[in-house]
Amino acid sequence: MPWLTAPQALALLGTKPQTLYANVSRGRIRAKPDPADTRRSLYSAEDVRRLAARPGGRRGSETIAAEAIRWGDPVLASSISTIADGRLFYRGRDAAHLSATATLEETAALLWDVPSPPRISSAEPGIPALSSALSVLATHAASDAPTADRPFAALQEDAGTVLDLVAGALAPGAAHPLHLRLAAAWDRPEATDALRRAMVLLADHELNASTFACRVAVSTGAPLSAAVLSGLATLTGPRHGGAWRAARAAVAQTAGDEQAIRDYLSEGRAIPSFGHALYPDGDIRAEALLESFEIPSPYAALRRISEEVFGDRVNIDFALAALASAHRLPDDAPLVLFALARCVGWLAHAIEQATSGGLIRPRARYIGPPPVRA
Template sequence: MSWISADQALSLLGTKPQTLYANVSRGRIAARSDPDDPRRSLYRQDDVERLAARQKGRRPATTVAAESIAWGEPVLETAISTVANGHFYIRGKDVAALAKTATLEDMAAFLWNAPGPVDFAAVTSIGSSAGLIAAYRQIAELAATQMPPIGRARSVLIKDATLVVSLVASAITGARSGPVHERLATQWQRPDAANSLRCALVLLSEHELNASTFAARVTASTGAPLAAAVLSGLAALSGPLHGTASLSMGALIRDAKRHGVEAAVSSLLRQGRPLPCFGHRLYPDHDIRAPALLATFEVPKLFAELAKVGEAMSGEKPNIDFALSALVAAYDLPEDAPLQIFALARSVGWLAHALEQIETGALIRPRARYVGVPTPPPSLPL
């Protein structure tokens, strides 16, 4: 990830400084402080080049729309959350502040605009095994039988949403009742981790229009049951570029233990490879969720050194996936604990977006820009 000075950015854009600053404030160009001179700012080069390309001439709407899908301007309106000024806000409240005391149950009531408290106690029997496989199975079965949302009152849909998360929570924790973070801590036999797990669940409950949330909204826009929207989110979450990103820390940690932190970090950077779990494109300075979670437990020495050396060498700071990896190491949690936490927490956010999408009554149906074998021209009338 390359960063350039204001002069370089202005040269590429051919605009006045005020226009550059306006693009930063609107989230079109990421900015960060210059490590060598905190009074100055640096700007993400690929963002600047993307805008510069746009300004060379008005392009077809299809091209603009296609670029918007990949880290472009928002493609859907939402009143649920946004990243602004280096912070993440859920319904106008800073998530880092919410994570100090809120529970996942609190976040569900808040995100869904529920009329009262939400309880994720199990309402059906739980299988003998607990974990992600059980969660996928439970939600898939519910998706095949749950009623579609069209024509049903919001109060009834919130009951449906509560049932969906209750099934996920019961399948992952193996417990029928109690706050979800305490059920997780009990399942993993780590009672001391309960508060950190609570914080992680809140921080991960929602994150704007990420890939899994978009998948959930697309499904909800068809009129499919809420469980189907969550099933779509779970499928998207399973990818290495999303919910399992923290696993990419494994090789770096092994190399750091074997050769030392500086050697491990420099080896990656010399190969032109970015440090896994450092930096986040939505945050110009740092992913604010990471320090919020790291503050809830004693960070293992190796991770503390990786954070310090990695930032010094790359200029990027640890993100939430780094914090989840450190959490696993600190409490000796299962290797797939980050994905289980992610799936349970984000189910709440997916449902908030599904409920919002249902209210719009609109189908999300983009068009494709065909670039394949040319089609034959239309035949002329005789």
């Protein structure tokens, strides 16, 4: 079967790279690693030509707009983070390189564009719980000051307060760096460095679903606590912060047995923790995190065979599931890690949205019964 490079596929499709990657993610275009350079992918010429020749020619503006909200062009300008050439950057700094040494608090200072990391106060020792974070945010959202017309300095101060609230629920303990508090709360000191690295890598990821929800909320003037509550609620979905569960389920059912894995995959069971539309050559966040611990053998087997069968590499959701298994973390640990880390990014976007002003209000393309005038 003939294969095309990315530039060749894009030339035939007449689209931007994001659209090509989205079609791969949805199974419309088959892809595989390029044998000459495994950091890049090749794309099925048959699939590309089929999509390029679809009836109707150029799409109308309404269709383009409707598709753009799903892995399409960014709808908002932002200076916070971007994915370029297969790597993630925080305000121009390589996130994978940053994760080698930085803390989540230092990453917050970078993303919030402030001179020093926020100070996190101590909290009563306890068990990290997402329900506690949701509860405390809801309480404050009902009474906190709105973001509309607030000065930048006041928003920065509010951001520190909100992060402190979330940290008290998701990493309770003494006033130490958050990765140390999490490791202590879970009684896993050997996981400390991997937790630190994971949170830096998860701090922000451009305009993902939960970040968009956060920006929509703050665009109405809602408090930062309400905006983060919106982001946290969105994160809990199985197609976002809960995607790691699919990798854990596949490992549980196959137990690392090669034939069992092949049988599992042959049934057409999708594993959302493989492949990523924005990283056709592999999720750099997963690569950076997986380097920090020994991958349990059942996960290593699933990774090897799935990449061989489908060509898709593991993404950050797989890495989180493997991390939780490697260090025997609680069942909800990947989501707790994700939520605490991403709170930093949500607050950065909330501040940016609040200072830029403007209501985010897309239009609907009506497809219901024709309106009837009385």
